[in-house]
Amino acid sequence: DCSNMCHESSGSALNPTIGIGKGTVSLEDIHDSELIFVVGQNPGTNHPRMLSALKECKDKGGKVVAVNPLPEAGLFNFKDPQTVSGVVGGGTPLADEYLQIKVGGDLALFQALGHLLLAEEARNPGTVVDLSFVEAQTDGFDAYREARGELDWAETEKATGLDRQQIEDVAGMLIRSKATIFCWALGVTQQPHSVDTIKEMVNVLLLQGNFGKPGAGACPVRGHSNVQGDRTMGIWEKPKEWLLESLDKEFGIESPRHHGYDAVEAMEAFERNEVDVFVSMGGNFSLACSDTETLEAGMQRIGLTVHISTKPNRSHVVHGRTSLILPTLGRTDKDDKHSKGAQFLSVEDSMSVVHSTQGRLAPVSDHLLAEPVIVARMAEATFGPDHPVDWKAMAEDYDVVRDHISRVLPGFEDFNTRVRTKNGFVLPNPPRDTRSFKTDIGRGRFTVSPLEYLSPPKGHLxxxxxxxxxxxxxxxxxxxxxxxxxxxxxxxxxxxxxxxxxxxxxxxxxxxxxxxxxxxxxxxxxxxxxxxxxxxxxxxxxxxxxxxxxxxxxxxx
CATH class of the missing domain: 2.40.40.20 (Barwin-like endoglucanases)
Known part of the structure; x- marks a missing residue:
């Protein structure tokens, strides 16, 4: 589950605080924002299409704050190759302020920003905190305000590597902004205390009511569609009961209720010789995880490893006692060897937009099968022809899959019709759509986290x-x-x-x-x-x- 490896921290922080594990902004919000924080993210390399959106924000008068231990070139001099000025001109400096934070210092930074916003509100009541929103839509504000009432500036500077004046200057930008977006990626989510860090970012957004209004919100930036879309489809080692009940009703089956393994737990199970079969659909597990030597030794203890892959990778040569490599079509390949004709797939982007995607390239071999076909044939071979799920129908016609999805997952009603429209459709998002929060208490939640940062021993980095x-x-x-x-x-x-x-x-x-x-x-x-x-x-x-x-x-x- 690639969500488990990239943005699990985002979902773990966002679900209990705003009631949804996704971002709450649209592309238009980025264009219209007054202030955008880009935290632990390098758009120039990892999300290049985002740079043009940031440039449009800048062209409209918006400001950008970059928070990163490394000065990344794309945020300091962006040349848009799709414009004449970008090709022959000198480029656009995107970042108005650059906070060169220490690795792991983001929690301290956002605690300091919350402290400064509350201090300014105390000096000038009604000018910073959106009190009507906070009182009507959130919980926990009093405890948060008390926790951020005092700040140890010496420790904050040590944790962040930033000067107090730098932080105060950026707080001033926040105070002046009426529409702020916080964007973040793996530079935040991979920290040991990343969940608390993201919750602290949510606190600052809640303070100023930066949900459900143009140009404002939370934006965890995923690298590709699977990271968000697979979790929307219910791919998780701990699926919710409502989803399992819906699947059981739709397919006439009884889903297992015991939880599975996350990525780290899977590695530990490899070590204990508890895994008989490991199937990897896409990806390169041995190099995507940490502790390479331990992981690869564990993978070689498995009875059977199966890799469904578009190209060779390292995981193929650190295989189990028996190994299968099943070459598959890539998303850019034509998928037209079906009785129902050429098929297309659907994906979900970081803005919760679902749209179609269809390959145009000739496959390198006529023998390649698409991933849905491989999975369906594996299932049919495993469960037999009398299983209540019609695997063959789904393999031959992906509309059948989408019809099932439309009856199982909220927000996908009339899936096949809407996905065929030019721009697809947007999934429901209560914080964005109605300024409401589907948490267990029906409100957005302020949280209080202790200060934590990385402090290496002397002589270490x-x-x-x-x-x-x-x-x-x-x-x-x-x-x-x-x-x-x-x-x-x-x-x-x-x-x-x-x-x-x-x-x-x-x-x-x-x-x-x-x-x-x-x-x-x-x-x-x-x-x-x-x-x-x-x-x-x-x-x-x-x-x-x-x-x-x-x-x-x-x-x-």
Whole structure:
């Protein structure tokens, strides 16, 4: 479940606070926002289409605050290749303010921003906090206000690596903004205390009523459609009872009620020899997870590994005792070998828009099958021809699948008709649509979290992992990272020049890297040091090369 590996923290924070595990903004909201925070995210490499949306916001007078340990090129000088000025001009600086925060310091930052907003409201009542919204639609405000009444600025500066004045300047931008969006990605969600960090971001949004109005809201940015769409479809190791009941009613089956494993629990089950069959549909599990050596040893204990893949990857060679690789069509391939004719798929983007997608390329082989066909045939072979689910009908005609979805999942009524419209359709989103919150108490929820940040032992740095410009998830297409000025290799560690000097190293030194976690060491050999203007006290290395340094128990809580 790729949601479990990328944005599980977002759902865990958003569901109890605003009642939905997704973003609450549209593309038009980004265009119309007065202030956008881009936190722990590098749109230039990972979400390039977002840069043009940020530029439109800027063109309309909006402001952008970048919060990132690394100064990412796309936010400082964006050249839109689809415009004449972008091709021949000097580009557009997108970030009005850049907060070079320490890795893991975001929780402290948003606690400080909440403190400053409340302090300004106390000085000038009615000018900052949307009290009518807070009183009518939220719960927990009094406890939150009390918790943020005082702030230890010395510890805040230590946690964030930022000056008090920088934080106060950005708080001033928040105070002046009447429509603010917080965007974030894996730089936030992969922290140990990421759930509390995102809840703190929600607190600040709730304070000013930044839900259900144009140009405002929460925006967890997913990298591709599966990360959001698969969870919407109910792909989760702990499905809700209402979904299981709906599936049982639709298909005449009895779904199992015991919970399954998340990604880390699956790794632990591999180690205990408790997994007989592991099926991976897409992805590259051995390089997508942490603790590479432990994971790969566990995968080789499995009885049968099955990989449904569009291209070869590392997981195929660290297989179980028996292994199958089932090549499949990619989303850009034609899927036209069906009795009902050519088929199309449907996807959901980060804005909760569901639309169709259909491949146009000729497949590399006539023998390739589409993923829905492979899954349906596996199911039919497993359960037999007398099973109540008509697997063959779904494999031959994806409209049958969508008809089932329309009767199982709220918001997908008349699915087949609406998905065929030009722009698809938008799923219901109560915080955005009606300024309401489907939490267990029917209100948005302020929360109080203790201050937590990463404080390494003397002589150590805090490591973050990153992707290069020419990389898609675990797949990289070259050894150059042109936006960061690195070429010819990926086994590099980016370290601030002052940290290099203090630790007794020089730019381009070849080193072995040791990580420590709960008294255990992990080592990765032969990395090249690169002097780079990252946040002091921090270092950065490419994913998946540095995965071996990350202990499997170092997870978001």
């Amino acid at each position: 805090v490591l973050q992992t990153i992707r290069s410009h020419d990389q898609y998830n675990t797949t990289f297409y070259g050894l150059d990272d042109r936006y960061r000025g690195i070429s010819g290799g990926r086994r590099v560690i980016l370290v601030h020049p002052e940290d290099l000097a203090e630790l007794g190293f020089q730019d381009r030194d070849l080193v072995d890297v040791v990580s420590t976690f709960r008294g255990q060491d992990r080592q990765a050999d032969k990395f090249r040091l690169v002097a780079y203007p990252t946040a002091k006290g921090c270092a950065a290395a490419y994913f998946p090369e540095a995965n071996a340094l990350v202990h499997k128990e170092n997870v978001a809580r």
